[in-house]
Amino acid sequence: MIAKVLKNSIEGMKDVKSVLIVAGIEDLITGEIRLFQRKLGSTKEDCVINTLIWDAEQIQGGVLNINFHVPNLPGSSAENPTVVDNTQPDIQRMEYLGRIASSKLDGYIGPNFSLKLRDPGHIENFGKQWLYNIQVEYTFLRTDI
Numbered sequence: 001m002i003a004k005v006l007k008n009s010i011e012g013m014k015d016v017k018s019v020l021i022v023a024g025i026e027d028l029i030t031g032e033i034r035l036f037q038r039k040l041g042s043t044k045e046d047c048v049i050n051t052l053i054w055d056a057e058q059i060q061g062g063v064l065n066i067n068f069h070v071p072n073l074p075g076s077s078a079e080n081p082t083v084v085d086n087t088q089p090d091i092q093r094m095e096y097l098g099r100i101a102s103s104k105l106d107g108y109i110g111p112n113f114s115l116k117l118r119d120p121g122h123i124e125n126f127g128k129q130w131l132y133n134i135q136v137e138y139t140f141l142r143t144d145i
Contacts, residue, residue: 005143007113009051009062010035012138015113016049016064016105023104028097031069038069045070045097052135061139063118066105068097068132089123089130098132105136113140 013035020026026033031044038046046069054062073088098121106117119135 006056007060007140009054009064012054012062012113012140013049013051013064015110016066016115016136016138019104019108019110019115020047020049020066020101023100025097025101025104028100029068042069043071045093047097047101058142059139060142061137064136064138066101066134066136068094068101068134070094070097070130070132072128072130087128089125091123094123094130094132095121098134102134105134113138115139 017033017035020033025047029045029047031042031046032039033047033049036048036050038048048065048067048069050065050067052063052065070090070093072086073090074086102117102120105115106120108115116137116139117134118137119133121132121134124131124133
């Protein structure tokens with residue numbers, strides 16, 4: 001009997017993390033690259049990788065999120081001159097990090113997997129917090145079927 005050669009989503013996320021580390025993302029952000037979720041209470045620039053879908057077909061793969069959390073712009077002026085607005089996203093920084101990551105992830109071919117951009121990046125809002133989301137399609141060819 002041939003042993004099953006499957007990859008789980010955690011292995012896929014670790015592969016993407018290694019691509020981002022080699023691309024220098026870890027050195028560009030003030031926080032860290034993490035799997036699943038951001039460290040509780042982090043106010044730094046963090047990159048979080050998680051999985052949307054994963055399968056076990058012969059051409060195995062899934063869709064992964066790469067989320068860049070960047071602190072809001074400090075002290076923007078609001079319409080009311082006596083109020084300071086700390087809710088505005090740092091779009092320029094998000095785009096900068098997103099462009100570097102997207103360029104390294106799109107078309108990447110690893111030792112046993114490949115990546116393709118599904119969404120090169122968009123900004124999402126969560127209350128007063130913002131993030132830059134990139135989606136990649138992860139592909140791994142099973143050799144046991």
